[in-house]
Amino acid sequence: MTTDNLASRMARLQAAINLEEGDRVPVSLMMGATMPCRYKGISQGELYRDPVKGHRAVLEVFDELGGYDAAGAGANTSREENLLDAPMRIKVPGRDIPEHDPIQWEEVEVLTHEDYDKIIEQGWNDFMLEFYPRFRGWDPAEYTTRIEAKATKDIKQQKEVMKVWEEKEIPVYQVSYVNTPLMMLSSCRSFVPFTMDLYRIPDKVEATMDAMIDDLIEISIKSVKVMGISLPTGIPAKSLVLERGGSFYYPLRIFERFEWPYTKKMVEAFIDEEIMPILHFDQDWTLNLPYLKELPRGKCICQFDSCTDIFKAKEVLRDHMCIMGDVSPSLLSLGTPEEVEAYCKKLIDIIGEGGGFILGVGCSVPTNAKFENLKAMVDTAKNYRPTRAA
Amino acid sequence: MSQLADALASLDEDEVAKLVHEKINTGIDAMSILNECRNGMDIVGERYKSGEYFLSELVVSGEIFKESMKVIEPHLRAGKQADTLAKMVLGTVKGDIHNIGKDIVNVLMRAAGFEVFDLGVDVEPRVFVEKLVETEAPILGMSGLLTPSFESMKETVEAVEAAGMREKVRIIVGGGVVTELVGKYVGADRFTSDGLKGVEICKEFARELK
Numbered sequence: 001m002t003t004d005n006l007a008s009r010m011a012r013l014q015a016a017i018n019l020e021e022g023d024r025v026p027v028s029l030m031m032g033a034t035m036p037c038r039y040k041g042i043s044q045g046e047l048y049r050d051p052v053k054g055h056r057a058v059l060e061v062f063d064e065l066g067g068y069d070a071a072g073a074g075a076n077t078s079r080e081e082n083l084l085d086a087p088m089r090i091k092v093p094g095r096d097i098p099e100h101d102p103i104q105w106e107e108v109e110v111l112t113h114e115d116y117d118k119i120i121e122q123g124w125n126d127f128m129l130e131f132y133p134r135f136r137g138w139d140p141a142e143y144t145t146r147i148e149a150k151a152t153k154d155i156k157q158q159k160e161v162m163k164v165w166e167e168k169e170i171p172v173y174q175v176s177y178v179n180t181p182l183m184m185l186s187s188c189r190s191f192v193p194f195t196m197d198l199y200r201i202p203d204k205v206e207a208t209m210d211a212m213i214d215d216l217i218e219i220s221i222k223s224v225k226v227m228g229i230s231l232p233t234g235i236p237a238k239s240l241v242l243e244r245g246g247s248f249y250y251p252l253r254i255f256e257r258f259e260w261p262y263t264k265k266m267v268e269a270f271i272d273e274e275i276m277p278i279l280h281f282d283q284d285w286t287l288n289l290p291y292l293k294e295l296p297r298g299k300c301i302c303q304f305d306s307c308t309d310i311f312k313a314k315e316v317l318r319d320h321m322c323i324m325g326d327v328s329p330s331l332l333s334l335g336t337p338e339e340v341e342a343y344c345k346k347l348i349d350i351i352g353e354g355g356g357f358i359l360g361v362g363c364s365v366p367t368n369a370k371f372e373n374l375k376a377m378v379d380t381a382k383n384y385r386p387t388r389a390a
Numbered sequence: 391m392s393q394l395a396d397a398l399a400s401l402d403e404d405e406v407a408k409l410v411h412e413k414i415n416t417g418i419d420a421m422s423i424l425n426e427c428r429n430g431m432d433i434v435g436e437r438y439k440s441g442e443y444f445l446s447e448l449v450v451s452g453e454i455f456k457e458s459m460k461v462i463e464p465h466l467r468a469g470k471q472a473d474t475l476a477k478m479v480l481g482t483v484k485g486d487i488h489n490i491g492k493d494i495v496n497v498l499m500r501a502a503g504f505e506v507f508d509l510g511v512d513v514e515p516r517v518f519v520e521k522l523v524e525t526e527a528p529i530l531g532m533s534g535l536l537t538p539s540f541e542s543m544k545e546t547v548e549a550v551e552a553a554g555m556r557e558k559v560r561i562i563v564g565g566g567v568v569t570e571l572v573g574k575y576v577g578a579d580r581f582t583s584d585g586l587k588g589v590e591i592c593k594e595f596a597r598e599l600k
Contacts, residue, residue: 091487097512101485102536191490195449199401251444283566307566307583330569333537362567366537 006169009069010232013171013358017235017276017322019298021355025348026069027381028324029374030175030303030364034102036061039371044102045094055161061371062168065378070358071165072175086179086187087111087128087135102367110135111188113197116208124215155226162229172234173276174227178220179241180266181209182259186244194244198254205258213262217269224275237276237301240266247287248307260291271299278324282363283307289316297321306331306362314351323351324358327377332361332369337376344380352386391429398430398458399437401450406430410458420465421473427458431501438586445494448586452497459500474505476596477527479518481509483534483542491565492533495585502589504529504596515542515549522550522559528599529592532578534565543576551577560595564588 008023015022033054037047040057047054062068089106091097097104119127133143165172179187185208186194197205220238229236244250245259267277277300279292284307292302297320304310306328313323326347331340344359351357359381365374394413397405406427413423434451437443478499482492489511499506507525509517522530530550532543543563550556563578564585573581579595582588 097487098485102538104487104536106487107490192449192453192493195446196453198446199450200403248445250446254446328569329537329567330540330571334540334571334575368537368541 004067004069004169006166006171006233009169010171013070013173013235016356016358017298017301019319019322019354019356021352024385025352025357025359025381027359027378028070028072029065029068029361029378030072031058031061032364033058034367035365035369035374038100038367043093043099044367045092045099048092048094048103052157055157055164059164061374062170064371065375066382067168067170068378068381070171070173072173086184087132088187105187107187107190109188109190109193111185113201116197116201116204119208120204120211122211124212125219158227162227162234166233172229173237173278174224174229174234175237175239175278176223176227177239177241177280178216178266180245180259181212181216181262182245183241183243184212184216185209191244191249195249198250198258202257209258209262213265217266220266221270221273221275224270224273235276236274237278238270239278239280239303241280241282242285243282246281246283246285246308248284252287255288255291260288264294267295267300271296276300278303280363281305281308284309286312289313292317293320295321301358303360304362305329310347311350314353314357318354318356322356322358324360325351326360326362328362329366329369332373332377333366335370335373337370337372340373340376341380344377345384345386348381348384349386353388391433392426394423394426395430395433398427398451398454399433401434401447401454403450403454403457406454406458407461410461414461414465420462420467424459424462424466427455427462428501428503431455431498435498435586435589445585448498449494452494452501455501456497473503475503475593476529476599477505477507477525478529478531478592479507479509479521479525479527480531481513481518481533482511483532483539483546484512484514485542486534486536486539487511488533488535488565491535491585495531495533495564495588498585498589499531499592502593504592515546518546519549519553519555522555523553528559529595530559530561531588531592532561532563534563535567537567539565540572540576543572543578547577560592560598562588562591562595 012022012026016026033047036057037054042053042057087110091104091106093099093101093103133140162172224236224238245255270277279300279302282305286309301322301324304325306326310326347359394409397409431451434443438448480496482488496506496508507521509521532546547561550559561578562580563573563576564582566583568581568583580591
């Protein structure tokens, strides 16, 4: 057996994206720092106060797992990306919640009906430049300086992280996020009031989304480019957060009007700029799967969190789009290594058949995932070879 | 189907408000108006189960129901509150502040005729137990989205056991990532990741408790 290096791992990853069968199914964990910190005895509060400790813990867990095939880097870093952050209240461990609880986002109505009119008039960027400092309680005069300083620090830190992955010969694909307009508004208005808006004032919501989309695309592209990820060490990519617009929440007529046109526009704009869209689906999107065939073939990754029927996704998206997923949070945190191994083998057998599959976790690695379950997942990808029918 | 039930099932917010006010103003018994609204909610539930309606329609109908209740409730005769199927204590467990699923379940449970004691989010096991003791509710519903919530659910079930109440209380857990594995691990009687299914399960509990 030959030793893996950057080229072999990248070839494996690219084969999956190109819908081909590589030497084996690649495995990539969406490894945030919450699980590695818990596992290494670093409190969640300490992680919030000193993210560098989180990066170190991720690297230690990576090494202890024996490594996997691709890593993410570049979580919200740039000045532009600050505008992509949904303005939501956060509960900080050690400050608002107990020291060992993971950070949480509190979904409350921070945008009002009047804000729709302002967004329609100003566009998203100008609206946020005015709204965000007010929302955070910052002096507007200090806002730009403050964000520039944070961005400079974050970019420096992320580039250091990328350098470490490069030294380890692990390809990096960027996993910073952009919310679709629907996800952004649903988060900031909160789910129930936003749903009522969709039924009571649909035209205004649509006009607001129309006023947001170009700004969200523009700042997303800038935010990827600033990180300077490129082949052969990495793949420039952007994750689209897709949770609220799918069939778990809304009928297709709402998806078709308020989610799909904007998602499609984002995906196509990113591909034009040679940025790979990662469609990060949370919750059940099974009924929406056929629409994905309208997107360019072999240019995106669809990441499922265990709520969408991934086996149905394979049927629909076979030979069209790379699928990633979907070892569930409950299995990773409560299951046994044997159960994880059995499920990973099933995924490799069925979703991996014919290529176009990356073994991954549902959403991201949950805070209390068992180390031995992650190890079972990584080892199964490395060692299991399905017997294919001739 | 009455005009009011039909308007609610069709999510016609203005028509429901108009009809409820008209009926109240003409002195129609508040309980019968409430029952018409509940019939409308039942039809919404059937349409959801058949795939015609989605979660958003449960939410919209729930909001219309809530608005209607604000008008109807003051007219329910003193001492004759709305008939209830059973009492239920509900909350998002310790360490988790996600409220959306829990709030939707609260509205659906009320519309189905349960008396719900909603303790909010980040609820300590002790607080759940105290409320169960105080209200003598035979159903406990716990919600959580994050995986650490599984431990809190387990601790709460253990606290109910320690209080000697486990035999009397049916326990259901729910949330976006709650699976059979979670239900078993925490020691709940039932689990669901579907709000309306949760209501159906609680109706089964209520029948068993009669």
